[in-house]
Amino acid sequence: MSHLLEVDKVSKTFGGVAANSDISFNVHQGEILGLIGPNGAGKTSLFNSISGEVEPDSGEIRLDGVRISGRGPVVCARLGIARTFQVVRSFDSMTVLENVMVGAFARTNSPGKAMKKAESVLDFAGLSGRVDTPAHLLSPPEKRRLEVARALATEPRILLLDEMLTGLTPTEAQAGVQLIRDVRASGVTIIMVEHVMEVLLPLIDRAVVLHLGKVLTEGLPTEVVRHPDVIRAYLGDRYAAA
Amino acid sequence: MAGSILGHNSIQRRRRLELIVGLIVLAGLCLLPLVVKDVYTQNLIILTILYAGLAQAWNILGGYCGQVSLGHALYFGIGAYVSTMLYVKLGIPPTLGMFAGGLVGGLFALLVGWPCFRLSGHYYAIATVVVGEIGYLLFLNWDFIGGASGINIPFKHESLVELQFRVTKVPWLYLVIAYAGLAWIIAWIIEGSRWGYSWRAVKDDVTAARSLAVRVFPSKMAAAAISGCLTGIGGAIFAQFVGYIDPDSIMSGNLSILIALPAVLGGVGTLWGPLVGSALLIPLKELSSSYLGSSGSGLDLMIYGALIVLIALARPQGLISLLGLFRKPEGAR
Numbered sequence: 001m002s003h004l005l006e007v008d009k010v011s012k013t014f015g016g017v018a019a020n021s022d023i024s025f026n027v028h029q030g031e032i033l034g035l036i037g038p039n040g041a042g043k044t045s046l047f048n049s050i051s052g053e054v055e056p057d058s059g060e061i062r063l064d065g066v067r068i069s070g071r072g073p074v075v076c077a078r079l080g081i082a083r084t085f086q087v088v089r090s091f092d093s094m095t096v097l098e099n100v101m102v103g104a105f106a107r108t109n110s111p112g113k114a115m116k117k118a119e120s121v122l123d124f125a126g127l128s129g130r131v132d133t134p135a136h137l138l139s140p141p142e143k144r145r146l147e148v149a150r151a152l153a154t155e156p157r158i159l160l161l162d163e164m165l166t167g168l169t170p171t172e173a174q175a176g177v178q179l180i181r182d183v184r185a186s187g188v189t190i191i192m193v194e195h196v197m198e199v200l201l202p203l204i205d206r207a208v209v210l211h212l213g214k215v216l217t218e219g220l221p222t223e224v225v226r227h228p229d230v231i232r233a234y235l236g237d238r239y240a241a242a
Numbered sequence: 243m244a245g246s247i248l249g250h251n252s253i254q255r256r257r258r259l260e261l262i263v264g265l266i267v268l269a270g271l272c273l274l275p276l277v278v279k280d281v282y283t284q285n286l287i288i289l290t291i292l293y294a295g296l297a298q299a300w301n302i303l304g305g306y307c308g309q310v311s312l313g314h315a316l317y318f319g320i321g322a323y324v325s326t327m328l329y330v331k332l333g334i335p336p337t338l339g340m341f342a343g344g345l346v347g348g349l350f351a352l353l354v355g356w357p358c359f360r361l362s363g364h365y366y367a368i369a370t371v372v373v374g375e376i377g378y379l380l381f382l383n384w385d386f387i388g389g390a391s392g393i394n395i396p397f398k399h400e401s402l403v404e405l406q407f408r409v410t411k412v413p414w415l416y417l418v419i420a421y422a423g424l425a426w427i428i429a430w431i432i433e434g435s436r437w438g439y440s441w442r443a444v445k446d447d448v449t450a451a452r453s454l455a456v457r458v459f460p461s462k463m464a465a466a467a468i469s470g471c472l473t474g475i476g477g478a479i480f481a482q483f484v485g486y487i488d489p490d491s492i493m494s495g496n497l498s499i500l501i502a503l504p505a506v507l508g509g510v511g512t513l514w515g516p517l518v519g520s521a522l523l524i525p526l527k528e529l530s531s532s533y534l535g536s537s538g539s540g541l542d543l544m545i546y547g548a549l550i551v552l553i554a555l556a557r558p559q560g561l562i563s564l565l566g567l568f569r570k571p572e573g574a575r
Contacts, residue, residue, distance in 0.1 A: 073453050074457050077453060094442060098442075111435060114436070115253065
C-alpha cells in the first residue's frame, strides 16, 4: 500500500548541528500522527522541511509519490500541505475574515468565492462571531483557531500543527482537541507536534518519537510512552528501568 | 452579535461605501474651479492633487505591499524625462508621452526590484535610497538629456493634445484629478482582488504568506511595476506643468521623501491616506517656501520632521485612523 506522505532518509544540518539525521517514517491517509520528543529533538525542523520552508540536505519527502521536498512552501501548499506555526503568525493589519481569505485565494482567483470559503471555514473553526474583528485583537486560543482556519482554507490534504495546544488552559485545550478531531473527520490527515502529553496521547493514532534529530521509535501512543528509550530520552537513565 | 448578522457582506459593503465616498470627493474636486478663481490657490490645489496621486502610487508598493521605497524620485524623473525628450526631440505629444514615461518608469521599478526585493525591511529601503541617488547622479552628468542645466519645454501654442495650457490653469486641475483618480481607482481595485490580499499578507508576515501559497517575489514585483508606472505618469504630467525639468528639481532624494510622506502622514496602506496627507503637507510646504523664500527651505523639512514624529507617536496608523475614533472598534468585547 502506498502512503500519503513518505519521509525518506531526511537529513538537515544548521551550521554543523544536525537538526534531523536520516529520518524516515510514513503517514497514512486520514490518521492523526503525533510527532513527539524533547526540546531540540528536531520536530520543528522536520515540519519546516515537510512544508517546504527549508530544503533537506539529503533525503526526500513525497506526497502521494510525488517529491515535494526542496520545492518551496508555495508548491507544497498548492499540492496540499498546510501548517500552523509554533509562534502564532497572524496578518495583524487584516480582519479575521481577510486573514482566512488569503488562504482561500490559494485555490481561487475570485474574491467572492474566497470570501464564501473563508466564511465556511471560520464557521467550522468556531470563529464565525469574530469575522470582522482585527486579527491582532483575538485572544491567544482564538489566534490558534484562526491559524487552523487559514490553513484549512487552502484545502489541504495534510495539516501540520506545531504546538497548537501549548500554553492553553485545560478547557481551551479540550476545545482545541475537539477542533482537531473535527478536522480529521472532514478528511484531512494531521501531523502534530505537541508537548502536552496528557492531551496528545488520547488524540493521536500513532506516534513518532524524535530524539537528538533521529527517530527513536514509532508505534501506538500507549506503546511508545512505555518504551525504555523514550523514558530515557525524557527523564534520563535512572527512570528507564522502572 | 450584530457583527455576525451583518458580517456576511461587511467587506463588500465597506468597499461600496468607499466607492461612493470616492465619487463624491471626485465630484467635489471637479467643482473646485467654480469656487476657486485665484491662480495661486489653483496652483496649490493642482500640486496637492498631483501629490495625492503620486503618494497613492507610492502607497501601492509601500503601503499595501509593505515595501518602503525611498527612491521613487527615480521613476518620477524617468517618466518626466522620457515624455519630455519624446516631445522636445521627436515632437511626440505628452498625452502619449506620459504613458511611455509610465511604461519606462514601471520597467525601471522592475529592474530595481529584481535585486533589491531580495533584501527585506530596512535593507530594502536603504537600497532604494542608493539606487535613487545613482539615478540622480547619472542624469546630472548625462549631456544628451541636458545634464545639470536641464531641459526647457518651449511653449508653442495652446493645445490639449500637447498639454500646453497658458490661458488658464483649469485644464491642469482636471488632468491631475484624472491622474489621482486613476491611482485611487487602481488602489481600490487592487484592495479587493487576490493581489491586494496577497500583498497585504506579504507586508504582515512573509513566512505565513508563503505557507498559504502566496508567491512573495512576484507579488512585490507586480506592486513595484504598477507603482513605478503610475509614478512615471505623474512625473510626465509634472514636467509638462512646470515647463522645465532638471535633475535637482525632479530626481533628488528630497522628492523621494515628499512622494512617500503624504501616505505615511495620512495612513499607510489605506485608500484615503495619500489624499489626506497631501492635503495637509503640500499646502504647508508651498506656503512655507513662499513666505520664507529660499531661506525657509530648511524649515519646511523641519516641519515635516516634527509632523512625522508627532504622527509616529500619537497615531502610527496615520491621520485617517482618526476617523476610527468615532466608531466603536469592531473587535471590542
